[in-house]
Amino acid sequence: MNPIVQFYQFFEQGFIYIFDHWDRVSPFFFNHLQIVGIALGIAILLAFPLGLLISRVHWLTTPVLVFLGILYTIPSLAFLALLVPVFGLSPTTTIVVLIAYAQTMLVRNIALGFNAIDPAIIEAARGMGMNRLQVLGRVELPLALPVMLAGIRIATLATISIATIGAWVGADTLGKLFQEDNPRKIAAGIVCVVFIALVADQFFRLAERAANAYRQPQPSTSSGAKAKRVKISNA
Amino acid sequence: MQKAIVFENISKDFSGTGRAAVRNVNLEVLEGHLVVLLGPSGCGKTTLMKMVNRLYEPTEGRILVGGTDIRQLKVTELRRRIGYVIQQVGLFPHMRVAKNIGVVPNMLGWDKERIRQRSDELLDLVGLPPDVFRERYPAQLSGGQQQRVGLARALAADPAIMLMDEPFAAIDNITRTRLQDELLRVQQTIRKTILFVTHDVEEAIKLADEIVIMKDGQVVQYDTPLRILSQPATEFVRELTGAGDVLRLLSLQSAATIMSPWNENVNAGNISQKIQPTTNLRDALGILMSQGLEQLQVVDEEDRPVGLLTLTAIRNLAGKTAGVESK
Numbered sequence: 032m033n034p035i036v037q038f039y040q041f042f043e044q045g046f047i048y049i050f051d052h053w054d055r056v057s058p059f060f061f062n063h064l065q066i067v068g069i070a071l072g073i074a075i076l077l078a079f080p081l082g083l084l085i086s087r088v089h090w091l092t093t094p095v096l097v098f099l100g101i102l103y104t105i106p107s108l109a110f111l112a113l114l115v116p117v118f119g120l121s122p123t124t125t126i127v128v129l130i131a132y133a134q135t136m137l138v139r140n141i142a143l144g145f146n147a148i149d150p151a152i153i154e155a156a157r158g159m160g161m162n163r164l165q166v167l168g169r170v171e172l173p174l175a176l177p178v179m180l181a182g183i184r185i186a187t188l189a190t191i192s193i194a195t196i197g198a199w200v201g202a203d204t205l206g207k208l209f210q211e212d213n214p215r216k217i218a219a220g221i222v223c224v225v226f227i228a229l230v231a232d233q234f235f236r237l238a239e240r241a242a243n244a245y246r247q248p249q250p251s252t253s254s255g256a257k258a259k260r261v262k263i264s265n266a
Numbered sequence: 267m268q269k270a271i272v273f274e275n276i277s278k279d280f281s282g283t284g285r286a287a288v289r290n291v292n293l294e295v296l297e298g299h300l301v302v303l304l305g306p307s308g309c310g311k312t313t314l315m316k317m318v319n320r321l322y323e324p325t326e327g328r329i330l331v332g333g334t335d336i337r338q339l340k341v342t343e344l345r346r347r348i349g350y351v352i353q354q355v356g357l358f359p360h361m362r363v364a365k366n367i368g369v370v371p372n373m374l375g376w377d378k379e380r381i382r383q384r385s386d387e388l389l390d391l392v393g394l395p396p397d398v399f400r401e402r403y404p405a406q407l408s409g410g411q412q413q414r415v416g417l418a419r420a421l422a423a424d425p426a427i428m429l430m431d432e433p434f435a436a437i438d439n440i441t442r443t444r445l446q447d448e449l450l451r452v453q454q455t456i457r458k459t460i461l462f463v464t465h466d467v468e469e470a471i472k473l474a475d476e477i478v479i480m481k482d483g484q485v486v487q488y489d490t491p492l493r494i495l496s497q498p499a500t501e502f503v504r505e506l507t508g509a510g511d512v513l514r515l516l517s518l519q520s521a522a523t524i525m526s527p528w529n530e531n532v533n534a535g536n537i538s539q540k541i542q543p544t545t546n547l548r549d550a551l552g553i554l555m556s557q558g559l560e561q562l563q564v565v566d567e568e569d570r571p572v573g574l575l576t577l578t579a580i581r582n583l584a585g586k587t588a589g590v591e592s593k
Contacts, residue, residue, distance in 0.1 A: 155356025158319055158429075159370055159419075160345030169369075173360045245360040245403045 045218025052219075056208070060223055063204040066122055066197065067190050067227075070129035074190075075183065078134055082141025082179075092142065099135040107132075107193055111200045125197030125204070132193060133186040140182020144175030176242040184235035191228045195220070268332075270427060270459035271295040271318060275327035278313055278483075287313040288324075289483040297426075300453055300460040302470040305480035305506070311463045314480070315429050318461065319348045331427060346370050349420030349428035349458070353435050355412045357404040363389070363415050364400040370423040388418035391452060410441035417449070421456070430462045434469065446472055467507050471495070471518065479503050492518045512584045516547035523547075524583055525564050525573035540565045543572060551580055 049056050085092045105113075110128050118124040148171060156166045198206025208220030273293040279286050288310040295301050303311035316322045318329060320341050329336050336344055357366050367385040368376075376384075386396040392414040404412055413433060420428055434442045446469060453460065464470055470477050471491045479487045479494065479502075487499040495515045498504040508514055522543035540563045541550055550562060554577050564573035 149354070149356075151352060151354035151356040152358060154321070155350065155352060156358070158321060158345060158350035158352070160342045160347075160373060161369075162342050165373070170358055174358075246405055247403065248405060 041214060041218050042222060044215045045220075045222045048215040048219040049222060056219060056223065059203055059205045059207050059220075060227075062202070063191075063194055063223070064227065066125060066202055066204055067129070067187070067194050070126045070190055070194070071133065071183075071187060073126070074130045074133035074137055074186065077130065078137035078141055081134070082138045083145060085138070086142040086145035096135075096139060099138055102131050103135040107196050108199075111196065115200055120201030122197070122202040124200050125194065125202035128197075129190050129193060133190055136182050136186040136189065140185075141175070141179050143182075144178035145171060147178060148174050173242070177239050180235055180239045180242055184232060184239070187231045187235065188228050191224060191231060195224060268297040269294045269330075270297040270299075270332060271461065272330040273314070273327065274330070276314070276317065276324045276329065277326040278310070278317065278322060279325045286325075286483050288317075291327075291483075291485055293478065293485060293488065295459060295461065297459050298457040299475040300462060300473055301476050301478060302474035303461065303463045303478045303480060304467065304470040305465065307465060309480040310483035311465075311478075311480050312431055313483075315431060315461055315463050318427070318429055319345050319350060346373060346423060347425050347427070349422075349425040351413075351416050351420045351428065351430040351433045353432040355404075355409075355416045355433075357412055357415060357419070359404050361403075362400065363394075363402050363404070363407070364396075366404070366415060367419045367422050369419065374423055384422060385418070388421055389415075391421070391455075392418045393448060394418075408441075409437050410445060413437060413445060414448070417452070421458075426459060428458045428460045430460060432463055432465070435464070435466070442469075449473065471507075471514065479506065513548050513551075516551060516580070516584065517549075519547050519583070521545045521547060521550050521562075521564050521575045522573070524579045525575045526579070528564070528571045528573050539563065540569075541575065542566075547580055547583070550575055551577075554580070 081095065085095050107128065110131070111124060114124045114127055118127060152170060152174070153166060156170045161169065194202070194204045195206030195209065197204050198210060205220045205223050208216040208223075271294070273291050276288055276291045276293075277286055278288040291314060303315060305311050313322055317324050318331065318336070320336060331344070331348075358369070361369075364382065364385045367388055368381040371381045371384060385400065389396040389399055394411060394414055399407075399411070399415075404415070407415065416433065420430075434445050437445065450473065462470075462473060474491050476488060477491055477494050478485055479499075481502055487494055487503050489497075489499075492515075494503060494507055495511075495518065498507065504510065520543060521541055524547070525543070539553055539557060539559060541553065543564055543566065545564075553559070553562060559577075561574055561576040563571050564575055566572050
């Protein structure tokens with residue numbers, strides 16, 4: 032049979048399964064979302080101070096990033112197997128692994144975001160009488176945000192995909208649909224994971240664009256300004 | 267006149283360099299004066315300035331601002347009372363122009379309406395129509411416009427003192443000249459005490475009430491531009507400022523200083539050109555040379571003749587300067 036037709040039929044069966052048996056898919060779907068959400072939330076809370084720290088204390092940058100890089104190279108199945116004796120067959124095991132994987136991407140980009148800020152802007156902020164917290168909150172954070180969001184987006188996509196493997200160690204994620212030799216269920220699982228990933232990707236892209244709005248080269252034209260410019264060009 | 271800023275035996279060592287950046291500086295800056303710190307790079311002028319808002323702490327000595335030792339104030343409070351303008355401008359790119367200007371007033375707890383009024387008022391002062399500019403982001407401004415906003419931002423909370431660290435150094439020549447003129451015009455109305463760092467001699471002579479010449483962390487001469495050019499304290503000052511430059515010296519003196527009083531009976535005949543008493547002598551000489559004239563009529567604002575400026579008078583003055591130089 033034509034492989035393209037085969038490919039099409041495979042996913043068609045997946046969609047049909049999702050619509051016919053949503054009651055069976057939905058617990059995995061929402062569980063998946065929940066585990067990804069918890070893992071990312073904790074990962075960001077951990078990565079933020081760590082990223083901030085290595086952007087301030089430069090000699091820490093290399094050791095921290097090398098350590099996180101090594102964590103990232105551990106195969107996910109092995110990593111999970113390693114943690115089962117500690118956390119048992121529970122969602123916790125999966126969440127811990129997801130947090131560890133996300134650190135590499137998050138910490139690097141958070142540090143990058145802070146390091147990319149023009150030091151003159153920080154000096155101006157301090158020279159105008161902002162205290163450390165004000166410099167961080169009013170100046171550094173908004174300026175580092177676009178780069179940080181890019182890191183969060185990449186980490187989110189990886190987390191969404193890796194979470195499927197948790198199904199083998201006690202997390203009822205969409206990976207559960209991969210465990211039987213049933214092509215309809217496997218296709219349904221893939222469709223759901225891709226759907227979540229696409230929505231998350233789009234969400235963070237829009238957020239990045241909003242955080243970058245100040246870089247627009249042209250003034251946002253209120254109608255008044257537009258009218259004025261037209262008048263000048265006619266004159 | 268009140269002393270706005272006093273440096274007492276100020277020295278600054280940066281650990282590890284083994285050389286003092288600033289050595290035993292004593293200086294008094296009078297209220298409402300624009301004082302330029304001038305010297306080659308590495309002479310300590312920027313270091314000296316940054317000790318006033320405590321971006322650097324002196325190793326020895328103390329600094330008084332308005333009679334108070336600056337270490338007795340909280341550092342953030344001190345800085346909010348001092349306007350600060352830097353070469354790279356340092357506008358906050360994620361804030362619109364009005365918000366940039368409102369940063370210090372906001373920290374001081376002004377209400378929104380007052381901040382809005384103040385920012386419009388300042389945009390007007392620096393020559394940027396508020397309707398056009400208040401909602402723009404810094405990326406939407408030219409370099410010159412950005413530095414105007416930088417100046418407005420520093421003036422926002424009406425500080426008594428302004429620190430300006432080579433504010434026009436990164437700006438093209440034509441715009442720089444315009445901004446210098448603007449600063450002088452603004453200073454006419456606001457009369458701040460301004461400490462202005464530059465390595466540009468022309469800029470220093472044009473802007474300064476007094477110039478502080480620095481070399482190797484020490485003050486070599488502290489005087490008016492005219493006296494620095496006419497009586498340079500050392501060979502270094504003479505070389506740095508081009509004190510032997512007659513034209514530069516003429517540019518600092520007005521026609522009024524050497525014109526002879528107008529006398530209807532004596533001063534008759536071929537006077538085709540008129541100048542104001544405030545015209546500087548370099549410009550006057552330019553008119554005389556380009557038009558092949560011997561003398562110019564000096565008239566007041568109502569076009570009444572008040573004096574006569576002759577080529578001979580300018581030549582005599584220039585000769586005297588040369589005399590000072592060869593002494």
